[in-house]
Structure formats: C-alpha cells, structure tokens
Amino acid sequence: MLLKPKLHYFFHLLILMIFCSASGQDVSLYRQFNGRYDFTFVGNTLNPLENSYQPVPTILTSSSATLALTPSDVIESAYLYWAGCGTGDFNVKLNNVDIVPDRTFSIIQTSSNLPHFSAFSDVTSLVQSTGNGTYTLSDLDLTSLITRYYGNRTNFAGWALIVVYKNNALPLNQLNIYDGLQGVPNEINILLDNLNVIDNQDAKIGFLAWEGDENIRVSENLFINSALIGNPPLNPANNAFNGTNSSTNSSVLYNMDLDIYNVENNIRIGDTEATIRLTSGQDFVMINAIVTKFNSQLPDATVTFGNYSLDCNVREIPIEYSVNNFNATNPLPANTSISVYANGILVGTNVTPAILQIGDSVTLTQTITIPAEIPNAFTLQIVVDEIGAVTELFENNNSDAIIINLLVSPPFNHLPTLETCNLGLNPVYFDFSDYEDAVKTRPSQIVTFHENASDAALGINSITNTTNYYTAQLPKVIFVRIEDQNCFSVTSVLLQTKNCPPIVYNAVSANGDSMNDTFHIEGLYDIFVNFKLYVYNRWGKEVWSGDNATPEWDGFIKDGIGSKQAPDGTYFYILYLNDPDYPKPLNGYLYLNH
Template sequence: MKKFLLLFILNISSVSVFAQPIDLTQQFNGQYDFTAIGNTLNEFENQNPTCTILSQSSATLSLSTGQTLVSAKLYWSGSAVGDFDVKLNGIDVSAERTFSLVYSGKPYFAANADVTAIVETNGNGNYTFSDMDISGGLFAYCDGGTNYGGWSIIVVYEDPALLWNQISLFDGLEAVSATNNTLDIHLTNIDAKSDILAKIGFLAWEGDQQIANGESLFINNSLVSNLPLNPSNNAFNGTNSYTNSNTLYNMDLDYYELTGLIQPGDTQIDIKLTSQQDFIMVNNIITSVNSELPDATIAIDGVTVSPQLDEIYATYTVSNVNSTNVLPANTSVRFYADNVLLAEDFTNQEIPIGGTLTNLITIPIPVGTPSNFALVAVIDGDGMIPETNEGNNEYVFPIVLQYIDIEDPAANLIVCDDDNDGFQAFDLSIQTPLITQGDPNLTVTYHKTLTDAQNGDLPVVNLYVNDQRFYDAPITDSQLPGFGTGGIWARVKNSSNNEISIVPFALEVRATPVGNTPAPLRVCDDNNDGFALFNLSIVESEVLGSLNPVGFDLYYYEDFSQAIAAGDVAMTNPDFSQAISSPLNFVNTTNPQTIYILLVANASGTIPPNPNSSQGCYDIVELQLIVNDTPPITQPIDLIINDGDGDDFAIFDLTVNIPVILGSLNPANYVVSFYETEANAQNNEFVIANPAVYQNLTNPQLIYTRVENINSGCFEIASFEIEADKTISVGSFAFEDLSISPNPTSKSFTVQSSQLVSETSILIYDVQGKLLFSEKMLPQNGLVTMNVSSLENGVYFLKIASEGNTVVKKLLKN
C-alpha cells in the first residue's frame, strides 16, 4: 500500500490540488450554541528551520454552569497521508470520516470522530490529544514550510438562557494557495430569523502568521476581520479566538460575529477566501443563527382493518423534534391509498418544540380499493408551513385487506429476569400447544403488531426480547392510541379451511431475587470428631440482604441438582420436599460441607422497580459449613511459691504454664490468656494484663487459662492453683530448705532437701512442655544430681512433686 501511495504522489502535477468540498454534515436546532477547543502540534511557526512535531498537546474545556453538552466532534490533521487511530485522554479514537488533499505533489489529511461520550464522561477540564504519528515523512514538508499537525473539538451545547438557534456544521477539506488564489464556499440549508448573536467559526490548517500576501476572508461579500488577532489582510495566521491566543502555530480556530452580515430570511451564507501565497486548508465551518421553524414529521403507529373490510382504524403520531418553533394547530394530515386521497385530519393543538401528538382516525375504504395497497400519511403536504426540513413529511404503511378474527388474549407468557434489567428473551413456542390445543391443522407464527400478524409479515424469532420494560402488553382496544401494537400477536392458520385468527398475549418479566453468599458457618467441635450441630437459618438475613423476608422463602439442600430441580418448577408446580427437613438442627455429614440455599419468591415477593410479582423466580447461593477442632491442650500444673515472709502473698509467673498447656501444639497458632474467674475466661474479658508478674488475691487462688486458635476462634478453658507461703509439716514436702545448685549450670545440678519424708519426683521440661528427663529422690538420701550437659543452652523447667504437692522452678542452662 505504501508503494502504491508513493507512485500515486509522484505522478501528480506539482501544482495540482485535489480536495473534498465543504458540505453540511450535521444540524442542531434548539437553545444551542457552539464553542471549540484544540491545540497545535507545532512548537514553532513552520518557517522555523527546526523540523519536528510534538507527540501530544492539550487544551481545556470550560462550559459554564447551566450549559449542557449536546455534541463533541474531534478533528485532527497533519502533513502526511494520514494517521486515523489516535488517543484522546488516553482513550483510543478511530476516524469515522476522513479527508484528503494533495498540493504540490504532497498529501495532506484530516479526520473526524464523534467523541461526545468521552467529553460527557470527563466534563470540564484538560483534554490531551496524542498518538498521531506523522514524524516519519515530516522532512518532505519542512523545505516548503508546510509541516504541521493539530487537533480540535467542536462542542455544541444547550443553554436555557439562549435564543432558539440553528447550529450547522459543515466540513470537508478545501484550500487556497499561490496556485489557487480563490476559494468560494456556499453554506446552504441555513434558516436565519435574525442576526442576533449569530456567529460563524472556522477550523483551518497551515496558515502562517508571517505570510499575508493577498490574504482575505469575505462573508456575504463583506471583508471581515477580528482585531487584534485576525486583521483583514491575514485572517488565517495561527490564532485561537476562543482563548485569544496568537501562538496556535499553523492552525486557526477562530470565530466571527455575523451581526450585520446576514439578513432575516437568509438561507445561504457565502464564504470567499483569497491568498496570493499562503497555503491554507479549511476543514470545517460552523454557524449559529437565530431560527424559529418547526419540523413536522408523521408516523403511523398501528392499523386495524374493520371486519367488514370497509374501514381502517389508524393510530398516528405527529412530531416536532428537530425544530426551533412550535408546529401550529390545524396542520393538515392527509391519508392516501397509493395516490388516492382517503381522508384528511388536522392537528387539534400546537405541538411544542420536541413534542409529539398522537391521534386515532377512522379512514373509509372506497369500493374498488385494491386488497393490497400502500397507506401513505402526509403532514403539511401543501407546504403551507415553512420547516427546517421539507423532505420528511411522509410515512408509508402497507395494507392487506383480509378477514381475520381477533381472539381473546391468551395467558401471559412469564419469564424470570436473569439480570433484572426488565428485558428477557422469551421462548414463544411455549405458547403454541396452549393456543392450538393439540389440533394438527393449526400452525402458529408470532408477530410484533396486529398488522404484521394479519398480513403474515415479519414473524419474530423464537427467542424474542420484550420491547416494553417489565410488562409488554398488547393494546386490544381499537379506541386506544397504539391499537394493534405491544405484546405478541400470534397468527393462527387453519390448513383445513385457510381461516386465520389472531391471538394476542402479554410478555411478563418477573424480577429474579439475587441472594448474597453468606459467610461460612463455623462451629467448634466439642469432641473433635468432625461433626457438629448447625442452625442453618441464622444466615437468612444475610442471604436476603435488602429483600423483604415476607416475600421470599429459603430452602436448604445438600444436593445442588435437587435445589435446581425445585427452583425450575417453583413457578408452575412448587415442590420442596427434597429440602433439609430440620434446618435449625442440622448435623453435617462431611467436613467441610457445602449447603445449597434455594431463595424463591412467594406470592408476596416483589423487587422494585419491577412492578410485577416475582413469584416462582429463584436464586441459589452456597453456604459452607466448617467444623473446627477445639485446642487439645495439656492440664497446667499448680504453682507454689514460698518467699518466707508468711504474708500469704507472692509474685507468680503464670506464663511458665504456657509450654505445659500447649505441649506439642505450635505456639504461633494459639493465644494463651489468663483470668481470675471462669466467666471472664469464657467471655474473654478482664484478661490478666501482665501474667508474668502476677500477685495472688487469695491464698490459695484458682487461675483460669483460655487457649484460643487464632485461625478458627475455637478455644478451651483450663485451671490451675497458685499458692504462697505454704506451711510445711514434718511429713510434707520440704519446700523451705529445697535448693537447686548450681543454677545456672553448664553440665549438672543438684536438688537437695534435709526434710524429705517421702519419695520425690524431679522432672525436666523444655519451654514447649516436652518432658526431657525424670529422676526419683529418696528421703534417706536427701539429694539427687542430674546431668544436663546434653541439653542446648536455654531455659528449662523443673517440676518437683511429692505427697500431692508440686512446685515448678526455672533452670538456666549455659
């Protein structure tokens, strides 16, 4: 493709100009005006020897309070064959229309895309244009001083404070230059009531500030200027009238007031550009003129033929949408059978700007009218009322005259809405056996209107989406506007006699409840066998969320397929017999276990904004049941301290029991806390703040410990006794002269007492509560020595027990 373009360019005469004429592309009528933003990609005037182009540039949109965006059109251009995929604020934009011009053997391009959605989303603020890559061939243009690039957004906005205006956007790509000194552009389809606040805007490319040789701009034969930016001899000079900038290098974004330049009743504006030297391309022109014209259009909404085939009952709508004035009352509406006038009606009131009027008319069918003809409705057919568009006044509706019986409506076809937007695909074939009642001679087709059903035209596809949100009902009263439309019209043909009847029915979309997936139900296992009792109903409010519990029922299933089966027949033949019979007292069968909750609407169930009942519509959510083990702890040991002061109080290090309690459990997974009462331990309140330095309150005192798994929250409660200054009898364990030495030790230590009366156990534990060594000390010996040289350096605990009494001492190995 690149080779083709190169050969094409090389064979063009160096002075030829190929362009696309400026023509009307879009028109807006209302309380509208326009503005524009944009920027150049040139850092300097292109007469500068530097041959570069910017990769991006920005501009700011600032609509005022009360001004509402209507349209935003992006234009971009450069000295190249073209780059038609760019970005605006980082969003990809592709050209919808392109323009090209060849001058002196070199191609230039412009492009256009609708960016209304982007501007509507971003609103006022900074807009950055990027990703237009024309740098590869830029040097071919620099020698002639025609290297440029730039962009603009033409913005049309609504403002209730404005007059009624007509905004006309014209675009193309035409040029003036040293070889084509004059460019005439005729802007047609203009309707000017006055010149009040009228204006015209230009987007032009490649104009140079330094070149003003024979350059001029005429509007309706008047030489115009806009000082100080645009003198009469240099209109296209790199300026932006919207921002009062004179550094918009090699592009012009300017507007001029039309006051005194147009006259009431003008339908055309003549533009003339001249240049003896500067090469200037015009890309778009936009005008705003005060206009007050209606725009009458008509549509036939529905037609029904009388049983005697001698009258037509037609519903029609007259609109006045793309307008700047009311459509007067008594505007003529005529109906023709092909070219034969059948009836005439008149609008009975003014139709405001943007308004509509719907009427019903009875049209006689003369004898001799063909059975098939075109019913043509014409609004303002005599042209008595000037309009913004005189070419949209007719509407054609085909008519087939055939006797057809219209039956009473069939039962509604009901579906549940899978995304609750009010629209859903209907399987129309479900109605067929209900309509035919098994008669093999009847065939059924489905249609959107009575007329289509009567004529056998435009059968709809089987999976048909309703037109009206929530409830699409047929209008079966011939006296109502829209008669013969809405819902579905079934055409039933009897093959035995070729008789045809019509059976209308409504399409009802019911909202589907959407349940919230509840958090898993977790219970702690008293005996750690993996089974526990669950009350499934406690998740009801969590599943329902904002749904009214009166209108929705919950059923619990162990088998997903059973839940689905129950949901599928909930509307037609409810059966929930397979649901869990006792959800308040359910014992899991596996651990973990998934329970399937069927959430189904009952007769009272509604979900706004859908006004219909939701009865029979359902959702299924999963509930996880998890049984967690309680911590398998070891019974803690009693702590005894004799500090010799006899006051029954002492400072205890309760934490020495932690390794005993945890045993082989990983301490990282558990929190061990100490309490003064069992109730506090159960409720996890009033925890002993510093268990390593705790003074007893009574002597002896029972201490409670709570061991909680930090992952599951399951806990176990245990207790042990602490005692201070215990009085030792002759026959009791001799704590008073009990000694352990040396402590700390590196190899061995000796436990000694002269008052032993019975055998004593000496046990050594590590900090994890693991028993390492044990020895017996006899009273006749009064001492025992234990070798700990094999142990690693650290803290160990000695449990010394005799006659039912126990004391724990700390041993340091170094």
C-alpha cells in the first residue's frame, strides 16, 4: 500500500532522525545587562511550509517581521541572528543594509554528515535609528541546497532579532544573553551561569531555536532546573520546539522557534546559575540563543576624584577620592578593590573599608609615588572593582581620570663668574643686571638676586641695585632665584676681582709741572704688592729700582751723589709683578726729558 506524500515524508524523516547526533559550539554567556531592561524577539522563517510537509522543496530568500515597542521603551542593543542549512550565506541585507557577521557558528548532523550554520551581527545602530516598524531580511539565498537537504527534511532558513530595551518603569533586572549552536537529539544540558536572582517575580527565559517541527513530538521536553516547563497551548510541555513565536502568538514560524517562558516557579531567590535540559527522541533541534531575565538588585560602584596636592620636585602625591554607591539597589560590599594607575602603570591599591549602603559614599586618602619613568604630565586613573569581583548594576562607570602635571623647578642657564679689576684700596662695584636675562630659559620667568641662600629660597630681601653693587667681602657669592608660576630654582654667581694687567705710561717729563713728572704705572701699587721695578740706561746700567714701598721714579738716579738727574733719553724697564697670573716680567722702553 502507498503512503500519502506527507506521511511518507514524515516516516522518512523519522528513520533519519532517530539515530541522529550533532556537534557544534556550546551555548555560553555572550552579554549581560543590569538595570531596568527587558527583551523581545522579532524574526521570521524563510520556509513557506514546514519542511516535513512541503510537497516540493521550496525556500524563500527574504521575509519580514515587525518591531512594536512602546513609546517609553528605549532600544539599548539589537543582535541579528540568521541560520539555515549548508555551510553558510554570510552576505545578507537587513532593510537593504548590507550585513556581514561578527561571529559565525556551525554544526554537523553527524548521521547525515550535513552541515548547518548560524551567523551573528550586532545591528544596534541600525535598529536604534529605524525604531519601530517592519524589518526585512533579504539576500539569504539557500536555493541551491534545498534539494539535497529536502531528502533529510532539514531544509530551512530564518532570521531573528534579539532586541534589548530600557524603560524606567521596569524593575531592576539582570538580563543575560547566551549563544552558541548546540543540537539535539537525544539530550543536551546547558549551564546558564553568572546569574544573580534576588526575586523570581516575572522571571522569564527565551529561546531562539532552529528546525523544530510541529508534528514531531517524540520525548521533546524542556526542563529548567529539573522541572518540566511548557506554555500551552502554544508550547505544550511535550513539544517545546514546534515552530512558534511567543511574541506574536504565531504557530506558523516554520522550522524555527522564538519562545518565551515564565519561570517564576523554576528559579529561586539567590540562584547564581540554572540548568537547561532538552530532550528529543526524534526532532533535530538546534539551540542558537537563550535569553534570561531575572529581577536583580545590585550595587553600582563609582569613583570620583577629589583633592590632590603637588610639591615642587616631589613625586609623592597625596590624593583624595570618593567611592560611591549612589545609583544602586543593593549595598556595595566592604573590601571592594581600588586600583590607581599613572599612564596605565599600577601605582597604588586600596579597598573600601566598610559596606556602602545604597546612596552612601566614602572619601579615602592615600599617597602614591609616581615612578621616574612616568613623564611629568600624565593621566591618573582610579578604578573601583577592576577585577569584577562584585556584580554591579552598571559595569562601565567604575573609573575616573584626570591629567596631572607634576611641579618641577624651572630650568635655567648657568651663569659665568663675574670678574672685575682689583682697584687696590679703592672700592669695587659690580654690574650684573644683564644676568637677569642671561639666566632665563623662558621670558615669563621672574629673576631676583639675593645675598644668601636662605633669602633666595624664601624670596625675600632681594638686591635692588644690580647695576652698581658694592660688597666689601670678596669673593662674594650672589644667589639667583628663578621663578615660574608654580616653582622656583636657585642658582648662584660668583663675584670676584682679578689683578688686571697694569697700564704703563712710558713718557716722563720730570720738570715739576705736575704732568708726567714720574714714571707712572696705573694699577700697580696696592694691587701687585710684591712687584719689583728696574730702570736701565741704554748701556744696561741700572739707574733705579723700586717696589710697593718706593715712590714712583722721578728721573733721578737712585743712589747717585747728591740729587743727580738722569740725562734725557731712552731708558729700558723690567717689571716683575710676582703674581701667579703673570709669571713672566713685563718690559719696555720709557722716554725721559726734563
């Protein structure tokens, strides 16, 4: 006897699927949201009929679905998944915008050795800009594969949007998105971790699954924490994945499921994980994504910089900051970690000293040392709960940063010793007014001169007369203070005299007119106190000698009989200064007339 076509397909599929197994990627946590969040599914199949009942193999290349949030719902994130038979079509369009995947998944039905695929793309910006309305996925073309997969009755394609939205009227929830690609039969177990359940009211779980068949319900059960769940009449407890959409109450989402279950009675306050178990004695079901939403009250650690103080040339900085738990619904535990960074280098750690209740804040102080390799201008950042030990309402607001410029003494030019000629018994005056500009490296610097280092450091008792400065103490150190708007430097300059070469006036007219009456050498007496001077006539005979205790030569022959005048003419002198700066004698001619 001949079977009717659809029964023939059914039993053909049954034979293929009973011993079917699959390999893929384990479903695991992808993203977590903490706050006033909820989610919805939007999507559609590309199968015009359930594949078990298609009289001929057929598939579409596009389909549409509608997003209809309330006016107060604000789209936070939107994720597009698309899937089908084959190794993958990874160039599709959503509302005529080209989409390529951020991630891909693959699975092989090992009994038939046929691959299937899924792809993921973050389309948040597109959905946020579009908002409510019709979404059309197109260019998903698996036409060439349908005949091959039709024999196995796993010819399918479809797409879905998981839309996460925020609404201030919602309670505080923790929303987790898990994804991967795991296939059944006969049984899979998926651990949903990173939960923080404080209230099971309105707790729900959503599934994005592929290739479920309405009329294949052999041991097809869904368990949450060992409890069998269902959502009749749309999802009977013995037929969890049957081509339905809980968001639209549709039962013609052929070979894919967008199902949401209330699990208030299946999750307990305090749970940090849940176990999903799916059994299927026949139907080849692929789990692509799971979304959980549980009421969750959490702390929200933030940190804000307060005061800090800087001292010149000091790399130890006392800082003040506040750790807050303002926008929170639960206390922040004591010993929550605090990390301090300078240009990304860890320079300090701390912990909160006590529990911070909702709305509380604690101000902490500590001194950090900036390593020498950090430049004077750097970014100082404080991070609270960096290691993520505390699950928070918001995980992206845990740091604060400021730019710090260390105070350093201003640079300056080194000043040479200022020397002037020794005037013997006469006072000596110094002009160092041009050193004000000479010491500067920037025009804005302020320069003052001081007689001692203490006054220079304090910036008091500055020298006002720098053009004609007199001091009886020589050599003398003058201290120079260079200031900028933050710091100062102190350098010094040495004032000293030197024995300048004497000036010889070599014309002597010893006629008593008070002009050039003696052999005058300027800068000699009382300066070169050990000098010796000798005068010789043209035949080399010494006619006179003298030293610091002898008057200048007046033209008379020393040790002559009576007051014998030297005759007019040219004479020769030798001057021994007996000074270390002038080791060689000075000599020359002088001219005498009466």
